[in-house]
Amino acid sequence: MSDPLRLGIAGLGTVGRGVVRIVQRHGELIAARAGRAIEIAAVSARDRSKDRGIDLSALAWEDDPVALAQRADVDVFVELVGGSDGVAREATEAAIAAGKDVVTANKAMLALHGQALAGLAEARGHVIRFEAAVAGGIPVVKALTEGLAGNAITRVMGVMNGTCNYILTRMESAGLPYETVFEEARQLGYLEADPELDVGGIDAGHKLSLLAAIAYGTKVAFPAVELEGIGKVRIEDIRHAADMGYRIKLLGVAQMTGRGLEQRMSPCLVPADSPLGQLQGGTNMVVLEGDSVGQIVLRGPGAGEGPTASAVMSDVIEIARGTRLSTFGQPAATLRDPVPARATAPAPHYLRMTLVDKPGALAKVATVLGDEGISIDRMRQYQHSDTSAPVVLVTHSTTRDAIDHALSRLPATGVLTGEAVAIRIEKV
Numbered sequence: 001m002s003d004p005l006r007l008g009i010a011g012l013g014t015v016g017r018g019v020v021r022i023v024q025r026h027g028e029l030i031a032a033r034a035g036r037a038i039e040i041a042a043v044s045a046r047d048r049s050k051d052r053g054i055d056l057s058a059l060a061w062e063d064d065p066v067a068l069a070q071r072a073d074v075d076v077f078v079e080l081v082g083g084s085d086g087v088a089r090e091a092t093e094a095a096i097a098a099g100k101d102v103v104t105a106n107k108a109m110l111a112l113h114g115q116a117l118a119g120l121a122e123a124r125g126h127v128i129r130f131e132a133a134v135a136g137g138i139p140v141v142k143a144l145t146e147g148l149a150g151n152a153i154t155r156v157m158g159v160m161n162g163t164c165n166y167i168l169t170r171m172e173s174a175g176l177p178y179e180t181v182f183e184e185a186r187q188l189g190y191l192e193a194d195p196e197l198d199v200g201g202i203d204a205g206h207k208l209s210l211l212a213a214i215a216y217g218t219k220v221a222f223p224a225v226e227l228e229g230i231g232k233v234r235i236e237d238i239r240h241a242a243d244m245g246y247r248i249k250l251l252g253v254a255q256m257t258g259r260g261l262e263q264r265m266s267p268c269l270v271p272a273d274s275p276l277g278q279l280q281g282g283t284n285m286v287v288l289e290g291d292s293v294g295q296i297v298l299r300g301p302g303a304g305e306g307p308t309a310s311a312v313m314s315d316v317i318e319i320a321r322g323t324r325l326s327t328f329g330q331p332a333a334t335l336r337d338p339v340p341a342r343a344t345a346p347a348p349h350y351l352r353m354t355l356v357d358k359p360g361a362l363a364k365v366a367t368v369l370g371d372e373g374i375s376i377d378r379m380r381q382y383q384h385s386d387t388s389a390p391v392v393l394v395t396h397s398t399t400r401d402a403i404d405h406a407l408s409r410l411p412a413t414g415v416l417t418g419e420a421v422a423i424r425i426e427k428v
């Protein structure tokens with residue numbers, strides 16, 4: 001057998017702990033599969049005295065992840081600290097400069113700096129792998145980079161943030177409002193330190209932009225992702241959607257069109273009986289479509305110690321086997337600049353608004369929609385009171401631009417109380 005592959009693990013939180021556990025538990029199995037032993041040479045975290053429930057007694061300790069990244073006895077730097085910048089990025093750059101391969105679960109860092117980091121690593125003959133950064137335990141990066149390498153990818157779609165899916169499914173199953181379930185998610189430790197990363201769709205947008213780079217051979221273009229979070233989804237929307245046979249999901253879609261690369265992450269209605277509609281709790285699902293293969297559906301745990309560490313280990317074992325893959329499936333220097341295109345594919349839309357209850361109110365709304373070329377498919381009025389009438393409309397297929405234009409004109413009709421909400425109904 002060859003020499004052992006020696007890891008330096010920075011970050012011993014949820015994911016780092018899981019990686020240490022797998023290495024310690026499955027040494028023999030991993031060595032047999034990798035053709036060489038995998039050892040942990042040294043680790044780093046902030047607080048050395050913290051009890052992490054794992055045995056670190058035989059491992060060297062570094063307070064500074066940069067020093068860890070530069071150690072002579074480290075072959076692979078495993079970055080599990082997190083954060084787009086700061087010490088995670090600094091230590092990753094130090095590792096590359098010191099001639100190490102890198103494995104990371106850090107989608108935020110790669111979405112913002114992945115192109116530069118991959119370029120630096122590849123120029124020196126090193127690799128950066130990131131299976132754990134997208135959809136936790138689901139091997140979606142490998143599916144796109146390897147399994148589907150012979151396909152022109154036509155669409156990448158999915159639910160990639162478990163916290164949002166937990167919030168949306170819990171609102172429906174328990175009939176609880178967004179604010180209550182958000183607080184529950186906080187108590188359960190599901191939310192990122194900055195919750196806006198989850199509920200604002202940013203974390204899922206990071207992941208989508210990484211998959212799009214592999215799928216379309218383009219530089220990572222996170223700033224071009226059209227982002228809308230779940231903060232405006234009310235329990236009424238979930239109930240109305242359910243009445244009509246739909247569920248609301250934070251759905252990401254990336255596709256290359258004649259106009260350029262469309263990337264959007266937004267709440268969508270999907271049929272309740274579709275695989276995406278059936279997705280419960282923190283589970284993720286990624287749908288990949290290729291010209292030869294057709295459609296692939298991958299479903300599994302999107303976060304948590306075991307699933308995320310499992311994905312980290314798949315990258316470590318890949319490196320131990322001697323497989324050297326470019327970060328984004330082709331050399332970073334060959335990735336093209338994407339032409340970002342606004343997602344304009346028409347679709348039916350769900351509209352919710354509350355109207356003042358007076359003659360002609362609905363007619364005024366219908367006129368605005370008609371002026372914008374929007375045709376109404378279905379309409380329902382719920383919980384009508386003496387003064388106001390909550391109304392739900394489903395439109396025929398129309399563009400988001402037409403919907404946005406109509407929404408901007410509705411306040412001037414003087415018949416709305418509050419803001420109208422529009423959610424796309426996605427064909428899945």
Ligand code: NAP
Nearest residue numbers: 011012013014015045046047080081082105106303304308
């Ligand atoms: P975490 O539980 O917050 O752990 C972070 C670790 O980094 C802690 O051990 C912390 O040390 C250490 N750390 C923070 N700042 C440091 C510094 N300046 N110097 C040295 N160590 C430092 O985070 P996590 O959930 O394991 O996430 C790690 C990465 O995986 C992130 O990029 C995250 O986005 C990604 N990820 C996580 C999941 C998940 O399910 N958790 C899923 C997919 C991807 P102390 O323990 O001493 O405080």
Ligand code: HSE
Nearest residue numbers: 160161162163302303
């Ligand atoms: N906050 C992320 C989620 C963690 O909820 O999916 C896994 O990336």
